[in-house]
Amino acid sequence: MTAKKSNIQTTIAAWEHDPGSGNSPDGGQLIQIPAPDLSASGFPTLIENPAEAPAPQLYKIASAEFRYWAAAASLNRASEFWSNQVPGITWQVGKVLPVDLYHGDDLNAYYDRVGLRFFQGNVGARTFYSGESPDVVCHEHGHAVLDAVKPQLWDAASIEVAAFHESFGDMSAILCQLQVPSMRHAVLLETGKTLYRSSRLSRLAEQLGWAIRQSNPTAVDPDCLRNAVNSFFYQDPDTLPSYTPGNSLSSEPHSFSRIFTSAFFEGMANMFKTKPLQDEENLLQVSLDMGKILINAVKAASVVPTFFSQVAVNMMQVANSLFPKSNYVQALKSGFLKHGIISPASSGVFTLAALKKNKVVLDLDHSSGSELPKLSLAVHEYNLGSDNIVVHSAAEVKHFNVAGANLDIGSMEAPAEDVAAKSFLEDLLRRGRLKLDNTVQGSAGIGSQFYAQDGHDRHTHELRKDGKDLILKRLRIDCCFHR
Numbered sequence: 001m002t003a004k005k006s007n008i009q010t011t012i013a014a015w016e017h018d019p020g021s022g023n024s025p026d027g028g029q030l031i032q033i034p035a036p037d038l039s040a041s042g043f044p045t046l047i048e049n050p051a052e053a054p055a056p057q058l059y060k061i062a063s064a065e066f067r068y069w070a071a072a073a074s075l076n077r078a079s080e081f082w083s084n085q086v087p088g089i090t091w092q093v094g095k096v097l098p099v100d101l102y103h104g105d106d107l108n109a110y111y112d113r114v115g116l117r118f119f120q121g122n123v124g125a126r127t128f129y130s131g132e133s134p135d136v137v138c139h140e141h142g143h144a145v146l147d148a149v150k151p152q153l154w155d156a157a158s159i160e161v162a163a164f165h166e167s168f169g170d171m172s173a174i175l176c177q178l179q180v181p182s183m184r185h186a187v188l189l190e191t192g193k194t195l196y197r198s199s200r201l202s203r204l205a206e207q208l209g210w211a212i213r214q215s216n217p218t219a220v221d222p223d224c225l226r227n228a229v230n231s232f233f234y235q236d237p238d239t240l241p242s243y244t245p246g247n248s249l250s251s252e253p254h255s256f257s258r259i260f261t262s263a264f265f266e267g268m269a270n271m272f273k274t275k276p277l278q279d280e281e282n283l284l285q286v287s288l289d290m291g292k293i294l295i296n297a298v299k300a301a302s303v304v305p306t307f308f309s310q311v312a313v314n315m316m317q318v319a320n321s322l323f324p325k326s327n328y329v330q331a332l333k334s335g336f337l338k339h340g341i342i343s344p345a346s347s348g349v350f351t352l353a354a355l356k357k358n359k360v361v362l363d364l365d366h367s368s369g370s371e372l373p374k375l376s377l378a379v380h381e382y383n384l385g386s387d388n389i390v391v392h393s394a395a396e397v398k399h400f401n402v403a404g405a406n407l408d409i410g411s412m413e414a415p416a417e418d419v420a421a422k423s424f425l426e427d428l429l430r431r432g433r434l435k436l437d438n439t440v441q442g443s444a445g446i447g448s449q450f451y452a453q454d455g456h457d458r459h460t461h462e463l464r465k466d467g468k469d470l471i472l473k474r475l476r477i478d479c480c481f482h483r
């Protein structure tokens, strides 16, 4: 359980942003903070495993007691940040989000509409705990926040929507890091106040990145799991391979997410530059403003196959509405243009005059509800036990006529919803993520060949009976750290 409020202030030790540092699994900075009360914010969490909270005090690194309070500190940091941005919203799972710090042996963490699950994984003689890293905890917590705010993304049959969920996790980790005073101080020193530089802020989950590289050296970045400062340029995800080494782009959601995260990070760095002083106070203010812009834009964005560009233009719209005297719109626009998320050819939509004319207001949700429209997809060629399946299609009415950039000139043509859905399904099949019932499909079916290769259930989706139909449903958002 959580620390009870009392007159005696208890102090715990936790990681500032990660137990690792750069290309080392160690070297993360420790901070000391008052023991958090996980029930106190508008997004309460509860650590259910372990069931008993150790007495709040300073513990040695690598002890179970230290890990408990390190995880609690991260959960509290993320819950405080997001509940201030979107007050009054509750978790998809109910009032309190359960957290399991020791869900099994694996280098993994996931969110599954039951709670947050963290794992312990061995590399050589050493055990790593995914719940120990603030970057990982705030990333998973971000999935749950996004699911609370925009539940219709959960079942969307779209590569870009799945990738946005991953990007939101990373953006959440970055924004939550900036709530730590020592982090703001250190990142300004490390980057010379030019935020869009590789730094401890942009390098996410250094320790887990190291752990993965020990068995798969090219799977991730050389000094972290993912770096928010990168030069990936938008491409149609349907045209990308399902897997590539970490230094190139694939349609795998974590890989593809890096485009949006870097455009966001560059936009935020530009916002910081617009401030008269590049100091810690303004960095904190920019992180709070960015949180508001991002979450309100997500709420308003139409769910379509080209979801990145819809969120981007809504971010400019919200920035213009909430901060009309700032230069945030220009700052964000530069980031999105540079990474190809929006094309110069669609710039008529997001000129200041057009944004002012558009009466989009905060809290407006263009979605039709908590579920996306259903679409019947012909799938006879996959031997799935049915010639047709039903999917939740990213087929909401597109509110802004924007698109990503072509590699030569102009805007990319958005794929039709059924093409995007089929591409998403094929990706799931290639990556062994679709759980199939062998009694329906036969033991030699396409799903069975991938089943639990290493003893772990890696499935993210299943085909569920829905009356006479088979419907594609998400089981979990798996942030599996080794591929």
Ligand SMILES: [Zn+2]
Pocket (backbone or CB within 6 Å): 139, 140, 143, 165, 166, 169, 477, 478, 479
């Ligand atoms: Zn994730």
